Amino acid sequence: MRRAVCPGSFDPVTNGHLDIIARASRLYDVVHVAVMINKSKQGLFAVEERIALIEQVTADLDNVQVEAFHGLLVDFCKQRDIPAIVKGLRAVSDFDYELQMAQMNIGLSGVETLFVPTNPAYSFLSSSLVKEVAQWGGDISHLVPVPVLEALNSKLRQR
Numbered sequence: 001m002r003r004a005v006c007p008g009s010f011d012p013v014t015n016g017h018l019d020i021i022a023r024a025s026r027l028y029d030v031v032h033v034a035v036m037i038n039k040s041k042q043g044l045f046a047v048e049e050r051i052a053l054i055e056q057v058t059a060d061l062d063n064v065q066v067e068a069f070h071g072l073l074v075d076f077c078k079q080r081d082i083p084a085i086v087k088g089l090r091a092v093s094d095f096d097y098e099l100q101m102a103q104m105n106i107g108l109s110g111v112e113t114l115f116v117p118t119n120p121a122y123s124f125l126s127s128s129l130v131k132e133v134a135q136w137g138g139d140i141s142h143l144v145p146v147p148v149l150e151a152l153n154s155k156l157r158q159r
């Protein structure tokens with residue numbers, strides 16, 4: 001079974017993320033979406049909420065599995081026999097950091113990183129920008145899946 005992991009914080013999952021995950025699911029037998037637990041950074045959505053949203057929006061992709069992880073991504077990969085990391089690249093500005101991480105990861109464990117050029121329609125997109133615009137009442141309905149839009153609206157109404 002050829003496995004890959006798509007790591008991220010997915011706080012929340014956007015159309016850009018979903019595009020990468022769907023394309024990876026067409027290239028690999030199993031795609032593990034790994035939601036990073038970051039104790040030092042309180043996200044808008046709890047990890048469980050992020051996982052539930054990703055599961056909801058990838059329900060039509062039967063080879064996608066979603067789970068949380070903390071610690072080193074390469075350890076997550078080793079424990080699950082995953083030889084490849086798949087990440088989206090939005091712009092040249094992403095590449096510096098991603099190259100550094102990829103070189104660190106292959107040095108640590110031999111896990112390769114494959115980069116997928118994001119759909120140009122989403123090259124400006126990030127979870128943080130979506131949250132920023134949504135909290136000021138901006139229309140982000142074309143940037144996130146419907147369940148995420150609904151979750152964002154109710155989360156921001158609670159504030």
Ligand SMILES: O=C(O)c1ccc2[nH]nc(Br)c2c1
Pocket residue numbers: 006007008009010011016017020021086087088089127
């Ligand atoms: O959610 C994130 O933090 C995040 C970051 C960087 C990313 N590259 N590709 C994907 Br999918 C991705 C997700």
Ligand SMILES: O=C(O)c1ccc2[nH]nc(Br)c2c1
Pocket residue numbers: 014016017020087088089090094118125126127128
């Ligand atoms: O949402 C983010 O923060 C984020 C960052 C970096 C990213 N690269 N490719 C994708 Br899709 C992506 C998403």
